[in-house]
Amino acid sequence: MSSSGVSKDNFIPFGLDAGDTLMSKTDDEFEQIFLSTKFPFFENFYNKLWVNTNGLISFDRGVREVESPIFPNNKFVCISPFWSDIDTTFQGDIFYRQISNKEILSKIEYEIIDALYEYETFKPNWAFVVTWLEVPEFQINKTNNLITNTFQVVLTTNTTQSFTIFNYEKLLWSTYSTQSGFNAGDGIRFFNLPGTFSESVKELVNISNIGVPGKWIFRTDSSEIIDSGCITDNIMRLNPKNVSINGGEMINVTGPCFEEDDFLFLIIDSIINVECKYLDRYTCVFEAPKLNKTGSIAVMLVINAYFSYESTLVSYEIMISKSSTTYLYFLIPAIFICILITGLIVGYIFYKKNNKSLVEPIQQEIKDKSIVNL
Numbered sequence: 001m002s003s004s005g006v007s008k009d010n011f012i013p014f015g016l017d018a019g020d021t022l023m024s025k026t027d028d029e030f031e032q033i034f035l036s037t038k039f040p041f042f043e044n045f046y047n048k049l050w051v052n053t054n055g056l057i058s059f060d061r062g063v064r065e066v067e068s069p070i071f072p073n074n075k076f077v078c079i080s081p082f083w084s085d086i087d088t089t090f091q092g093d094i095f096y097r098q099i100s101n102k103e104i105l106s107k108i109e110y111e112i113i114d115a116l117y118e119y120e121t122f123k124p125n126w127a128f129v130v131t132w133l134e135v136p137e138f139q140i141n142k143t144n145n146l147i148t149n150t151f152q153v154v155l156t157t158n159t160t161q162s163f164t165i166f167n168y169e170k171l172l173w174s175t176y177s178t179q180s181g182f183n184a185g186d187g188i189r190f191f192n193l194p195g196t197f198s199e200s201v202k203e204l205v206n207i208s209n210i211g212v213p214g215k216w217i218f219r220t221d222s223s224e225i226i227d228s229g230c231i232t233d234n235i236m237r238l239n240p241k242n243v244s245i246n247g248g249e250m251i252n253v254t255g256p257c258f259e260e261d262d263f264l265f266l267i268i269d270s271i272i273n274v275e276c277k278y279l280d281r282y283t284c285v286f287e288a289p290k291l292n293k294t295g296s297i298a299v300m301l302v303i304n305a306y307f308s309y310e311s312t313l314v315s316y317e318i319m320i321s322k323s324s325t326t327y328l329y330f331l332i333p334a335i336f337i338c339i340l341i342t343g344l345i346v347g348y349i350f351y352k353k354n355n356k357s358l359v360e361p362i363q364q365e366i367k368d369k370s371i372v373n374l
Contacts, residue, residue: 005205005214030062040221056080077185092135191225211252
């Protein structure tokens with residue numbers, strides 16, 4: 001199964017060097033953390049949470065259950081990036097910490113705003129991150145297991161709004177009861193990610209609701225989980241947004257949700273029609289065409305000749321800087337001189353060789369005549 005999701009380098013920094021707490025290496029355990037800021041979740045505010053070995057964060061109590069009960073249920077209030085039978089007794093680590101560092105919060109803010117334009121005023125003042133690193137399925141007296149999972153969950157808030165980010169680097173194993181999603185604990189409200197309770201849950205590393213494989217972002221403070229992958233306000237997202245004027249880049253389009261049989265095409269700069277190929281429920285992809293100008297360019301996505309969504313591309317040209325031009329100014333004559341000198345040397349060698357071939361017979365003839373005269 002693929003393991004080409006979000007690189008650990010693009011996770012929120014984690015580990016002991018980042019100031020994390022390393023969770024006890026054990027099986028089916030949890031650790032309680034009191035929060036410095038209340039976290040809004042399903043219209044409630046929580047000042048504590050539990051980090052659980054088995055791939056989830058809970059808000060009402062610690063969880064030892066290895067099999068996730070089907071959401072919705074009234075047993076747990078939880079966020080589960082990958083609730084399954086994880087055992088770190090012999091292998092794998094779980095790190096966690098609260099974050100108030102402005103630099104890290106700015107990174108989280110950028111990730112949310114870059115993916116979800118409609119929340120451009122969101123500015124977090126707190127975050128909590130948990131990272132499950134190279135964690136294996138339950139095992140007995142077994143080490144050096146290469147079939148492991150690595151994923152991360154980030155909770156963040158500005159005290160009123162909250163968002164949850166799932167980062168999946170690799171998911172090489174799952175069980176029949178693996179569940180990824182959110183549960184309000186009231187038996188009614190919940191949200192599950194694609195593939196829950198099936199082998200295809202491992203595909204979360206390859207798909208996304210924001211167009212970045214392995215990364216998922218949700219708003220989590222309101223009465224329902226807001227899936228950023230299905231927007232109905234005529235806004236779409238392009239990733240990347242900056243393209244060369246010569247085109248050729250593959251661009252993911254997210255925002256609305258798609259059906260496999262949808263007819264999808266884009267109108268770029270009012271005149272260029274480009275097909276957008278269905279990738280998954282949240283994403284279609286197109287190749288940037290060659291453009292005839294730089295700067296902001298209007299893009300409209302049309303679905304089945306009816307629904308339309310708008311965004312912009314930023315086109316640019318590759319320019320040679322002044323310093324590069326100066327460098328070339330000296331480099332080109334230098335190359336010409338080198339070629340000229342090389343030509344002269346080769347010519348001289350050729351001349352000497354040919355001249356020698358002409359002179360040697362004459363010298364030999366003179367020598368022979370001298371011998372005869374003697």
